Amino acid sequence: MPRYKLTIEYDGTPYAGWQRQAGLPSVQGVVETAIARFCSAEVTITTAGRTDAGVHASAQTVHVDLERDWPADKVRDALNAHLSQAGEAVSVLTAERVAQDFDARFSALRRHYLYRILNRRSPAALDARRVWWVPRPLDAEKMHEAAQRLIGYHDFTTFRATQCQAKSPLRSLDVLDVTRHGEMIEIRASARSFLHNQIRSFAGSLAEVGFGRWTADDLQAALEARDRARCGMVAPPYGLYLIGVDYA
Amino acid sequence: MPRYKLTIEYDGTPYAGWQRQAGLPSVQGVVETAIARFCSAEVTITTAGRTDAGVHASAQTVHVDLERDWPADKVRDALNAHLSQAGEAVSVLTAERVAQDFDARFSALRRHYLYRILNRRSPAALDARRVWWVPRPLDAEKMHEAAQRLIGYHDFTTFRATQCQAKSPLRSLDVLDVTRHGEMIEIRASARSFLHNQIRSFAGSLAEVGFGRWTADDLQAALEARDRARCGMVAPPYGLYLIGVDYA
Structure with missing residues (x-):
């Protein structure tokens, strides 16, 4: 499955933090939902760093494996369309195809x-x-x-x-x-x-x-x-x- | 009555604009209410420029006449305490005693x-x-x-x-x-x-x-x-x- 690196900006104010939690809005949950709407498939994203409730990011990094080899710019634009439609304070700045050994968490220097x-x-x-x-x-x-x-x-x-x-x-x-x-x-x-x-x-x-x-x-x-x-x-x-x- | 010049910062997002309007939140209304709570007197403030709904200010200027000769810093701090308590997106940056012929609107160069x-x-x-x-x-x-x-x-x-x-x-x-x-x-x-x-x-x-x-x-x-x-x-x-x- 092709791997994508996403760089993400968010206002942490409306979220209970990065990490997905049952019944609470989270940045991870919002991004995973946008990807699910785009790909019609459940995904789990891996982040460089889980931020606490209220903490912001101008350049958070994640990776995700998609079932299809989408053009990277289409991934970015489609996710932003879903995020905007949902009124979320999250924006995908860049999407890039990366090698299978890239890991947003463990490859971070x-x-x-x-x-x-x-x-x-x-x-x-x-x-x-x-x-x-x-x-x-x-x-x-x-x-x-x-x-x-x-x-x-x-x-x-x-x-x-x-x-x-x-x-x-x-x-x-x-x-x-x-x-x-x-x-x-x-x-x-x-x-x-x-x-x-x-x-x-x-x-x-x-x-x-x-x-x-x-x-x-x-x-x-x-x-x-x-x-x-x-x-x-x-x-x-x-x-x-x-x-x-x-x-x- | 002593005249004060106030410099005000606000996020225009939650307000229907500068001007006081019945039944709608306005920056003018919020500041006048804070002054009324502080002075126990109804006041009308005069602004350098009425901003539209959604427009912000990092340094709006107003003048107001108060019944008592308060120390200017006390006016600033007391208004900020009332504004913060009410959860308003408005902050008084400075308060100064000015001459009676100072007019926030007509003296503006x-x-x-x-x-x-x-x-x-x-x-x-x-x-x-x-x-x-x-x-x-x-x-x-x-x-x-x-x-x-x-x-x-x-x-x-x-x-x-x-x-x-x-x-x-x-x-x-x-x-x-x-x-x-x-x-x-x-x-x-x-x-x-x-x-x-x-x-x-x-x-x-x-x-x-x-x-x-x-x-x-x-x-x-x-x-x-x-x-x-x-x-x-x-x-x-x-x-x-x-x-x-x-x-x-």
């Missing part, structure tokens, strides 16, 4: 996430449910400096959800950059893979540094404690975006 | 609007109801060149709604710039004042140029015809943003 903080006195109106609104001033430079203590191969127990199902808390973090663009603070994180809630745990703990409540040393001590109780706040899901997945 | 077009094959997901999605390729450079034919003092009858209530169709257009940023095309328009639907009429007519259906000469001929029937499409409201108002 690097995942890129963006976390957005609106740091101003007034609440978000245009960006409501698209950013974490933090009214107290944050020092983005201090956040960036401290973030560099987390780069490298570490036991990230402090920064993963207690319900995280990964066998090992060891991960290699390649990039954790914090930059300010006017009222918006952007945290960009890249790694081969992430633990459950890892980036939201980073964002919340870096906010402690930005407020001046934690120093870079405090952040490092929290990492080295390997203790979930030492994590700062867990930042809300709606500031988080999966923005890209690299493959060979 | 220049109004700035942005029109956003998402020009790609796949529909908008994250930017749904925030952009005009145009799947056919647009030539933004040709649009910009043609737009320059509209700069200056003209009879803009072709580009105003038939229901426009302005006494004169004569307006001076200062800026009409079209730029591409990846898949996004931005049209920026500045003038002392605009006619009803003028920018959406510009955007739709410039799209005709971008598709290659109209030349710059066609656009100029449409202007000179002073005939509403010669306008191109009227672009949808949800791509339009009021982004600033200049005062002396």
Whole structure:
């Protein structure tokens, strides 16, 4: 069966997360339903990363095997027609025919996430449910400096959800950059893979540094404690975006 | 009574437009209600520009007279607390005490609007109801060149709604710039004042140029015809943003 790689954009707001769940709207469910309508066949799609409820994606990646060898652009356009008709906040950006050994999850070399903080006195109106609104001033430079203590191969127990199902808390973090663009603070994180809630745990703990409540040393001590109780706040899901997945 | 200038951001999606209308949600109504809750007094606010249903603002300006001389920051924070509590997509960015002769409408020297077009094959997901999605390729450079034919003092009858209530169709257009940023095309328009639907009429007519259906000469001929029937499409409201108002 021909395999297709799909790149997908979605607004996470109306969904209970990526993963299909009985009785709840999910991005996976919505995309699988669109494919089923197009192909008249039940399919299961495999994703590069399951996102939580409220988390967005500008470039999520999945693969799916179809029974027929459709032109890739027809797959994209037909899925978008079904998604639009159903009023879903999901769009297929690209569809490509890929080799049978391509796996959206296991072939992924690097995942890129963006976390957005609106740091101003007034609440978000245009960006409501698209950013974490933090009214107290944050020092983005201090956040960036401290973030560099987390780069490298570490036991990230402090920064993963207690319900995280990964066998090992060891991960290699390649990039954790914090930059300010006017009222918006952007945290960009890249790694081969992430633990459950890892980036939201980073964002919340870096906010402690930005407020001046934690120093870079405090952040490092929290990492080295390997203790979930030492994590700062867990930042809300709606500031988080999966923005890209690299493959060979 | 002390006069306050408020700068307001809103998502136009849930509202039937700026203007208060019986039985319909409006931005004016929502802000007046918040002020009434804060001051325990009925007020009427005056705006720099009434926006249509679905049109957004990152910096709308209004003035209002309050019965008491509140600290300006308290006005901002109290209104935001009431707006947030009511779940409204409206945020007060700034509140300032101004002189009694300041008028949000009549003191305005220049109004700035942005029109956003998402020009790609796949529909908008994250930017749904925030952009005009145009799947056919647009030539933004040709649009910009043609737009320059509209700069200056003209009879803009072709580009105003038939229901426009302005006494004169004569307006001076200062800026009409079209730029591409990846898949996004931005049209920026500045003038002392605009006619009803003028920018959406510009955007739709410039799209005709971008598709290659109209030349710059066609656009100029449409202007000179002073005939509403010669306008191109009227672009949808949800791509339009009021982004600033200049005062002396």
